[in-house]
Amino acid sequence: MLSTRLSLLKHVGRVRCLSAQVHTACANEPMKDYVKGTPERKGVEEALDKLWNSVEEIPCVIGGQNVESEDVRWETSPFDHGHRLSRVHHANKAMLNKAIDAALAARKEWEARPLEERVKIFNKAADLIAGKYRYELLAAGMLVQGKTVWQAEIDIVTELADFYRFHAQYALDLAAWQPLSTEVSSNKFVMRGMEGFVAAVSPFNFAAIGGNLAGTPAMMGNVVLWKPSRSCIQPSYRIFNILREAGVPDGVINFVPSTGPDFGDAITSSPHLAAVNFTGSNATFSGIWKQVAQNLDKYITYPRLVGETGGKNYHLIHKSADIDTVVNCSVRSAFEYGGQKCSACSRLYVPDSMWPTVKEKMLETTKQLKLGPTNDFTSFLSAVIDGKSFDNIKTYLDYAKSNPNVTVLAGGNCDKSKGYFVEPTIVETSDPHDKLMTEEIFGPVVAVYVYPENKYDETIQLVNGTSEYGLTGAIFARDQGVIDTTQSALRDSAGNFYINDKCTGAVVGQQPFGGARGSGTNDKAGAPSYILRWVSPQTVKETHNPITDWRYPHMS
Ligand code: NAD
Numbered sequence: 430m431l432s433t434r435l436s437l438l439k440h441v442g443r444v445r446c447l448s449a450q451v452h453t454a455c456a457n458e459p460m461k462d463y464v465k466g467t468p469e470r471k472g473v474e475e476a477l478d479k480l481w482n483s484v485e486e487i488p489c490v491i492g493g494q495n496v497e498s499e500d501v502r503w504e505t506s507p508f509d510h511g512h513r514l515s516r517v518h519h520a521n522k523a524m525l526n527k528a529i530d531a532a533l534a535a536r537k538e539w540e541a542r543p544l545e546e547r548v549k550i551f552n553k554a555a556d557l558i559a560g561k562y563r564y565e566l567l568a569a570g571m572l573v574q575g576k577t578v579w580q581a582e583i584d585i586v587t588e589l590a591d592f593y594r595f596h597a598q599y600a601l602d603l604a605a606w607q608p609l610s611t612e613v614s615s616n617k618f619v620m621r622g623m624e625g626f627v628a629a630v631s632p633f634n635f636a637a638i639g640g641n642l643a644g645t646p647a648m649m650g651n652v653v654l655w656k657p658s659r660s661c662i663q664p665s666y667r668i669f670n671i672l673r674e675a676g677v678p679d680g681v682i683n684f685v686p687s688t689g690p691d692f693g694d695a696i697t698s699s700p701h702l703a704a705v706n707f708t709g710s711n712a713t714f715s716g717i718w719k720q721v722a723q724n725l726d727k728y729i730t731y732p733r734l735v736g737e738t739g740g741k742n743y744h745l746i747h748k749s750a751d752i753d754t755v756v757n758c759s760v761r762s763a764f765e766y767g768g769q770k771c772s773a774c775s776r777l778y779v780p781d782s783m784w785p786t787v788k789e790k791m792l793e794t795t796k797q798l799k800l801g802p803t804n805d806f807t808s809f810l811s812a813v814i815d816g817k818s819f820d821n822i823k824t825y826l827d828y829a830k831s832n833p834n835v836t837v838l839a840g841g842n843c844d845k846s847k848g849y850f851v852e853p854t855i856v857e858t859s860d861p862h863d864k865l866m867t868e869e870i871f872g873p874v875v876a877v878y879v880y881p882e883n884k885y886d887e888t889i890q891l892v893n894g895t896s897e898y899g900l901t902g903a904i905f906a907r908d909q910g911v912i913d914t915t916q917s918a919l920r921d922s923a924g925n926f927y928i929n930d931k932c933t934g935a936v937v938g939q940q941p942f943g944g945a946r947g948s949g950t951n952d953k954a955g956a957p958s959y960i961l962r963w964v965s966p967q968t969v970k971e972t973h974n975p976i977t978d979w980r981y982p983h984m985s
Pocket of ligand 1: 711869
């Protein structure tokens with residue numbers, strides 16, 4: 430097992446950033462295992478201790494100044510909601526308008542800096558994330574977001590460091606491309622930042638996404654207002670401070686915890702809104718899009734709307750699949766981080782011939798998953814993020830228990846007396862269009878539909894047409910012909926498609942991430958194309974052959 434992982438790391442550790450002009454080696458940040466007795470385990474344990482026994486005071490930071498507000502809220506731990514971890518100042522509308530002014534004031538100098546200088550700052554931030562601040566970041570993710578050490582490692586450390594390093598390299602590679610110059614003219618392609626400010630709106634479940642939503646536009650010469658999710662403020666604040674330490678100047682990124690509606694109203698009513706970089710639910714993104722549309726006549730430039738939203742991701746099992754692979758991948762994908770990944774498997778299609786064995790093994794495995802606090806390293810999953818999410822998941826559990834078409838096979842219980850704990854739950858439904866098969870639950874709940882083995886082609890159509898989303902999906906089969914035809918038939922159903930692997934776990938630079946349909950604008954963070962969303966290119970032609978006659982030759 431260990432040797433497989435080591436060889437995998439060796440294999441993935443060095444990949445090539447492909448560019449027509451430049452071939453540069455980029456490396457994914459290697460992951461640590463945090464095994465008991467190792468220095469890294471000790472480092473995290475000390476950081477957990479420190480953060481658990483202190484309360485972080487978190488101001489808004491506008492133009493480099495700490496700004497306090499009258500609206501102060503507590504950030505607590507999901508697995509012990511009586512335990513306060515941060516005291517957070519929330520920006521009101523006047524403060525948000527000041528943040529817009531501060532961002533615009535910082536723009537000219539920042540945008541004019543050479544790309545190489547800006548990129549250096551983000552590479553330094555990546556080193557600080559993976560080095561000096563690694564353990565504190567992990568501890569913040571574990572305590573505030575309820576992540577196990579492994580889930581925190583793949584989010585707030587490795588993914589974030591990768592985002593900055595890979596995007597930095599892609600930016601340099603793209604800048605190396607220049608248009609044709611001839612004897613008649615010299616031509617340049619200039620990657621300008623956008624005129625105005627970028628609003629970065631981040632979700633609770635990935636601190637790395639927040640760091641990327643604010644950081645990558647800034648890397649490309651933009652100025653930013655960053656509104657973190659109310660349930661991921663301390664990890665985001667730590668990332669923000671790392672960016673400042675690395676050299677991001679005052680005002681370039683403004684850190685403004687606030688309510689969603691206050692932030693949405695403030696940014697969409699400013700004529701200077703250049704772009705929204707959003708990740709969260711599709712309901713919220715659609716709301717922002719509509720507000721932008723209503724204000725369209727106000728803007729100096731058409732705002733770019735980049736949004737990665739929800740998913741109802743599937744594992745489709747063919748009769749030729751390897752059962753253990755199916756079971757392990759499905760259990761991990763459905764239940765790690767309590768199913769709170771946009772890519773989590775939440776609908777599973779299994780042929781009737783295989784289901785008895787798959788069911789038995791899945792139930793046996795699920796029984797072994799420990800639900801507990803994340804500072805207990807033996808926990809596989811922990812509490813869900815907050816009371817709102819807990820209550821929402823509970824409505825699905827109650828529905829499942831009372832619906833005659835649904836059988837609860839595992840879990841189904843929850844308890845929020847100390848933390849927001851929801852048992853890993855497997856439900857089987859006889860209705861493939863049941864809401865458990867179509868709606869994003871965002872908790873540790875996976876719905877299974879057992880299909881007649883001889884109805885595989887019809888089941889592919891079912892998978893394709895059941896949900897409004899198109900984020901991730903996986904096919905499990907050993908028959909290559911089946912893999913090929915299924916992949917082709919499900920082409921529109923997933924922005925990230927997996928073959929014999931779980932539908933979670935995308936790695937920056939290897940599986941650029943995002944989906945279409947109701948899952949967003951599919952701009953693929955972690956790929957070179959993402960960089961182009963954050964520039965407003967200017968083409969400059971300098972002629973060497975001035976026009977001396979207004980007539981064209983054919984006229985004489
Ligand atoms: P959410 O939509 O509740 O909140 C996202 C952000 O939007 C938060 O910062 C929130 O405060 C803010 N917000 C809320 N109302 C707003 C408004 N009117 N104007 C401006 N901002 C507003 O989502 P969440 O619960 O934080 O995250 C979970 C969701 O995110 C899930 O649907 C998940 O699938 C999705 N997600 C998608 C991806 C992806 O890459 N596709 C990645 C992570 C999470």
